[in-house]
Amino acid sequence: MEEKTMGMGHVPSFKWKYAFGLTLAYILSGFFCIWHLSLPPDNSSLLWLPSGIGQILFMVLGYSAIPWILIGSFVINTFYSFLNHHNLPTLNTSFWGTTFAIVDVIEAFLAWKIVNYLEKKNKFLFFTRNAQLILFFLFVCLVPSALAAIGLVSIEMFKAGKLFPLPVFFKLTTYFTVGNSIGLLLVSPLYWAIKNKNYFPPVKRNAALSVIALIAGIILFSFAKVPSIIFVTIPVLAILAKYGNLLYSIIGAFVICILLSLGTAYNLGFFALHMDNDTTFETVLFLLSLVFVLLFSTLAFGELNLHRNKLQMLVDETVNTLEVSEQRYRVLAENVIDVIWVLSLKLGRFTFISPSIYQLRGYTSEEALKQKLEDSLTPDSVNRVKERIGIATKEFMSNPNNLVYYYDEFQQYHKDGSIIWIETVTHLIKNKQDDLEVVGISRNISKRKEAEAIQQATNKRLDELNATKDKFFSIIAHDLMSPFNTLIGFSSLLNRQSAKNDMEGVAKSAKFMHDAAEKTKELLKNLLEWSQTQTGRIQFNPETVDLPSCVHEVLDLFKETAEQKGIEMKLDIPNEGSIIADKYMLSTILRNLVANAIKYTYPGGFLQVIAEQKEHEWQFQVKDNGIGMELELSQQIFQIGTHKSEAGTQKEQGTGLGLILCKEFVEKHGGSIWVDSKPGAGSLFGFNIPIK
Numbered sequence: 001m002e003e004k005t006m007g008m009g010h011v012p013s014f015k016w017k018y019a020f021g022l023t024l025a026y027i028l029s030g031f032f033c034i035w036h037l038s039l040p041p042d043n044s045s046l047l048w049l050p051s052g053i054g055q056i057l058f059m060v061l062g063y064s065a066i067p068w069i070l071i072g073s074f075v076i077n078t079f080y081s082f083l084n085h086h087n088l089p090t091l092n093t094s095f096w097g098t099t100f101a102i103v104d105v106i107e108a109f110l111a112w113k114i115v116n117y118l119e120k121k122n123k124f125l126f127f128t129r130n131a132q133l134i135l136f137f138l139f140v141c142l143v144p145s146a147l148a149a150i151g152l153v154s155i156e157m158f159k160a161g162k163l164f165p166l167p168v169f170f171k172l173t174t175y176f177t178v179g180n181s182i183g184l185l186l187v188s189p190l191y192w193a194i195k196n197k198n199y200f201p202p203v204k205r206n207a208a209l210s211v212i213a214l215i216a217g218i219i220l221f222s223f224a225k226v227p228s229i230i231f232v233t234i235p236v237l238a239i240l241a242k243y244g245n246l247l248y249s250i251i252g253a254f255v256i257c258i259l260l261s262l263g264t265a266y267n268l269g270f271f272a273l274h275m276d277n278d279t280t281f282e283t284v285l286f287l288l289s290l291v292f293v294l295l296f297s298t299l300a301f302g303e304l305n306l307h308r309n310k311l312q313m314l315v316d317e318t319v320n321t322l323e324v325s326e327q328r329y330r331v332l333a334e335n336v337i338d339v340i341w342v343l344s345l346k347l348g349r350f351t352f353i354s355p356s357i358y359q360l361r362g363y364t365s366e367e368a369l370k371q372k373l374e375d376s377l378t379p380d381s382v383n384r385v386k387e388r389i390g391i392a393t394k395e396f397m398s399n400p401n402n403l404v405y406y407y408d409e410f411q412q413y414h415k416d417g418s419i420i421w422i423e424t425v426t427h428l429i430k431n432k433q434d435d436l437e438v439v440g441i442s443r444n445i446s447k448r449k450e451a452e453a454i455q456q457a458t459n460k461r462l463d464e465l466n467a468t469k470d471k472f473f474s475i476i477a478h479d480l481m482s483p484f485n486t487l488i489g490f491s492s493l494l495n496r497q498s499a500k501n502d503m504e505g506v507a508k509s510a511k512f513m514h515d516a517a518e519k520t521k522e523l524l525k526n527l528l529e530w531s532q533t534q535t536g537r538i539q540f541n542p543e544t545v546d547l548p549s550c551v552h553e554v555l556d557l558f559k560e561t562a563e564q565k566g567i568e569m570k571l572d573i574p575n576e577g578s579i580i581a582d583k584y585m586l587s588t589i590l591r592n593l594v595a596n597a598i599k600y601t602y603p604g605g606f607l608q609v610i611a612e613q614k615e616h617e618w619q620f621q622v623k624d625n626g627i628g629m630e631l632e633l634s635q636q637i638f639q640i641g642t643h644k645s646e647a648g649t650q651k652e653q654g655t656g657l658g659l660i661l662c663k664e665f666v667e668k669h670g671g672s673i674w675v676d677s678k679p680g681a682g683s684l685f686g687f688n689i690p691i692k
Contacts, residue, residue: 018060023068026053030076037261050076051145051180052187054108059191066105073101099155107148111140111184125199127192127246130299137292141181149176182288186253189295193246208244211236212252219259227270237290241297249298253291260287343438345389360444362415378419381410393436396428403427409445421449540582540668542692547577547611554590555609558598566603573611579618580692585665592658593622593685600683601626617671617688625682634675638663662687
């Protein structure tokens with residue numbers, strides 16, 4: 001958890017209140033150590049608090065701290081000389097006081113420079129990691145203290161005018177080193193404790209103060225009753241480190257160091273009870289160990305709590321993010337129009353269906369989840385789904401990392417009983433249990449399918465119109481031209497015959513011209529009716545039609561033609577009966593079918609018109625024993641543009657429009673028309689008209 005190092009080496013603008021306040025604390029702490037924490041006969045202090053305050057002066061004031069430390073140290077050393085020798089300051093004592101003060105300045109200066117270097121090289125806030133504490137203790141406390149101790153002992157030897165024995169030199173140097181180190185380790189961390197107070201999580205203030213009070217009580221109790229109980233403070237320090245922060249641990253360390261030093265100085269407690277020549281060293285070493293362990297434990301717990309809190313924040317943030325994401329996806333799934341679903345291949349059922357299924361099929365999510373695949377899809381769609389799943393499973397197992405989407409269209413049951421078209425987009429995944437699942441999205445495409453059907457019908461209609469156009473031009477170019485050629489030819493012949501007064505020839509020519517005119521009239525009539533059906537201008541006017549009368553009227557039109565060709569017309573219809581139909585269209589249908597039967601029946605043959613009332617429809621049939629037709633022709637006969645009209649048994653010509661009109665008019669009534677024919681066996685044309 002990296003943080004940018006704050007500019008600890010940066011020295012703020014000079015502030016007199018800090019200079020006076022810290023210098024006063026420097027002097028008073030020195031007086032306190034000399035007066036109350038000294039052990040006779042050498043009057044050596046158990047711990048030297050001014051060393052730590054000197055470093056704080058440098059941290060706060062920078063180079064401006066030098067004169068203030070010199071003043072403070074000079075006052076303390078002069079007081080020390082007066083206390084030991086009971087004489088007023090002289091030039092000699094002032095010199096040695098200044099010399100000792102310079103050593104103190106050098107010690108604090110070295111500690112300041114080393115800590116500045118450590119801060120710049122460290123990527124974390126200083127005094128927030130145990131590694132920093134170890135470096136601080138080794139290079140900021142021990143090294144400057146050892147150098148200062150060597151200087152102080154050397155000055156003492158110079159004052160005494162003799163060299164101390166090596167054991168004495170080593171003992172004094174070690175003692176001063178440990179004493180100054182305690183001062184640095186105990187006091188100077190106050191600077192970072194205040195500076196970084198918001199870095200670590202909030203502490204349990206009351207609990208920390210209670211533990212400090214407990215420690216003080218244990219020490220005081222050891223003075224009065226059980227000296228060895230002092231060692232109970234060691235595990236209690238762990239409790240203080242857990243509930244406090246660096247500031248409270250320093251306060252606790254102050255309480256321990258001051259009380260134990262006072263007890264030892266005044267012959268109280270465990271160390272005073274075992275007083276000997278090494279008691280001072282043992283005491284300061286014990287104090288140094290307690291302070292280091294307490295600070296180390298505090299930073300360890302602080303770092304642990306910091307990481308735990310940040311980890312908890314990260315977990316909470318992740319949980320919140322997941323909850324927000326889940327809520328967003330849930331809202332999306334619940335409000336999206338498309339249906340999101342998951343099908344378990346192992347269970348063979350749906351494990352999730354979004355609420356939008358209600359808009360799609362009329363079922364709630366709970367109802368839809370109870371349905372099997374076979375209950376929701378049509379049989380054909382179920383078979384295609386299973387086929388698709390089989391293919392997709394093989395592809396997935398061959399390459400699980402390749403995400404493939406499948407697009408399909410199926411038919412699904414709606415709750416109201418209707419069938420809807422859906423489009424699906426699916427892919428396969430493996431869930432947490434390593435089971436295959438199909439994740440899909442479905443949407444209603446019924447309207448699109450209807451639009452496609454309309455488009456297909458429109459395209460078909462356009463094709464028919466194109467065929468109609470081609471047929472129309474064919475009739476204009478060929479069928480309509482033939483009668484006019486006949487009229488022109490026989491009219492020319494008629495002129496020549498009349499000039500020769502050939503009345504018999506004139507009569508024959510007139511008959512041919514009449515027949516040609518009749519054919520032209522019939523052709524134009526069919527063309528007119530057909531064009532009206534194509535443009536929608538012919539009106540469909542259903543009415544109650546007397547069926548026997550309508551059929552007889554049609555047959556009467558062909559009575560003479562049938563007699564001339566020797567064709568017998570049979571009739572099999574009810575004597576009474578009515579039908580709801582457009583009389584004009586019904587007559588046109590029957591007229592065209594009867595005309596075709598006469599045209600394609602050999603002389604001496606017959607045709608039969610049958611009308612029969614069924615349960616829901618009237619069924620009509622026109623049968624003949626004429627030439628019949630091939631199956632291929634019978635399948636095309638009602639389609640415009642697919643065939644040409646064949647000549648009759650006596651070379652009668654037609655337009656091919658008659659049967660097209662029949663189909664159009666039958667379908668106007670909601671019925672259908674068909675043909676059953678074989679070559680040489682005649683034909684049967686039938687149609688039905690629903691009973692309204």
